[in-house]
Amino acid sequence: MVIQHNLTATNSNRQLGMTTWMQSKSSEKLSSGYKINRSADDAANLAISEKMRRQVRGLSQASANAQDGISLVQIADGAMAEVEDMLQRCNELAVKAANATMTQQDRAYLQLEINKIKEEVDAISGKTKFNEKYVLKGKITGETDTGSDVDIDTNTQMPSWAAISDNDGGYMSGTYTEGENSYVSSKVDFSSFDGSEDKKNELDGTGFYTTCCTCTNHYSIKFNVGEGDSKETSGNHYIFNVDISDCNSADDLVSKIASLNTGHFTTFKNGGDGTLYIHDNRTTAKPKPGTGRGEFGNGVATEKQTIDDKGGDLILQVGSDKTSENLIAIELPYISAKTCKIDSLSVLTQKKALEAIDSVMEGLGFVSEQRSRMGSYQNRLEHAIKNLDNVVENTQDSESEIRDTDMAAEMVKNSNNNILKQAGEAMLAQANQSKEGVMALLQ
Structure with missing residues (x-):
């Protein structure tokens, strides 16, 4: 012992x-x-569980993103439904004005209502928003995240007398000289602009764009008459809205554009005689075609998404990963009196009233096509949400098996x-x- x-x-x-x-x-x-409260409890299953948690939380947010997309599409569809109603009214007025029993004064009354409808169609596109994002201004002002490719909206081509030159395959290829310095440059000849109403109307709604030589910044100049000067930002696309109502000569027009400051290397210069130069303000060599830099074109630039070649104005993240399958691109409609074919609608004569019937019919077809596309987006998003919710539910169940405590045991x-x-x-x-x-x- x-x-x-x-x-x-x-x-x-x-x-x-x-x-x-x-x-x-x-x-x-x-x-x-939880049966795993720290990594020491089960290191391997903790790692698996965290991956599942990332997926669950990401997919839950993606489902909410898709629902936001549906809300945006529904707003656009509702606004276009109202536009269609106004176009139907225009059709009624045009058919009425086409009747030979109408007097000139009668048609003038009908024209007055049509003019107000035109104004409201344009107004709707300017006040229909979702979370401060325009939903009826399409590619011109739709906000995007990125994009180094540039496309051209053919509806905004400048008139032929506004000639673009020193533009080799879409790249700045000319030279602008200022003192002892020379810069790679393209130019636009506005010398034919005389300040007349006709010239202003031809420029109204058109524009041109250029891309920086060293990055993916896009700069668009879009002309308007009486809408005021403003600047819009869409990702790395900067849109300068230039009011030309007070420009009475080519020099006035070019000087106004030259006064714009991109805040970057791209510079607009008044070369005199109605010539505008667009150049990189450094003495650099000419960019080589194929580099994706220094692109220049006639028309307001519209950005193509480069996120896995997705195209559209809005890219919705509807998955927990960054691959193209987790993205849905929505191309927003551009609704205006012009795109609805009623900007020049007139019923002041019987002949014009008959032409107006065809124009309104074409406009209704355009709006109906846009509404159909919005409806297709909504249906796709609804299917995406159902699938996301199903994946979240089953992944959550698997994660629970790994992480949660079996209370009885x-x-x-x-x-x-x-x-x-x-x-x-x-x-x-x-x-x-x-x-x-x-x-x-x-x-």
Whole structure:
């Protein structure tokens, strides 16, 4: 019998410590609801669980994104429904004006209503927004995230008398000299602009664009009459709306454009004699075709999305990854009196009224086509949401199997640990008492 070491008590204490540790882990799992509370609990399954959590949370947000897209599309569709109603009214007025029983004064009254309808169609595109984003201004002002490719909206081509030159395959190829410095440049000849109403009307709604020689910044000049000067930003596309109503000569027009500041290397210069130069303000070499830099064109630039070759004005993130399958591109409609074919609608004569019937019919066809496209987007987004919700539900179930505590099984373990702890405490007490027999020998 020894007194220096009590191995029985030591063993009992070690077993009791292990039981206490297991009981604390069991209590932690029961109180938190998770069987993995730290990486040490299950390192491999923790990593798998976190990947699933990323997917679940990402897909849940993607579903919300798709729902926002549906809301935007519904706003556009509702506004176009109203435009269609106005076009139907224009058709009624045109048919009425085409009747030979109408007097000149009668047709003037009908024309007055048509003019107001034209104004409201244009107004609708300027006030229909979703989260401060225009939904009826299409590619011209639709906000985008990125895009280094440039396309041309053929409806905004400048008139032929505004000649573009020094433009080799879409790239600045000429030279602009200022003092001792020479710059790669393209130019536009506005010398035929005389400030007349006809010339202003020809430029109204048209424009041109250029791309920086060293980055993907796009700069568009869009002309208007009486709408005021403004600047819009669409990703890396900067649109300068230039009001030419007060330009009475080619020099006035070119000077106004030259006063614009891109805030970058691209510069507009008045070369005199109605010539506008567009150049990089550094003395750099001519960019080589195929580099995607220094593009220049006649027409207001419209950006093509380069996110996995997605095209459109809005790119919706409807997945948890960045691949093209997780993106939906929405090309917004551009609705105006001009695109609806009623900008020059007149019913002042019987002949014009008959022509107006055809114009309104064409405009109705255009708006109906745009509404049909919006409806297709909505249907696709609804299918995407259903699939996303299904994936989220089943992935969440799999993640739960890995991460969540099985409360029934854990309670069994906890009860077992409680019994083992009480037994361990009792055995430790008995082990300590076993040494008391030594005192009897010493008496």
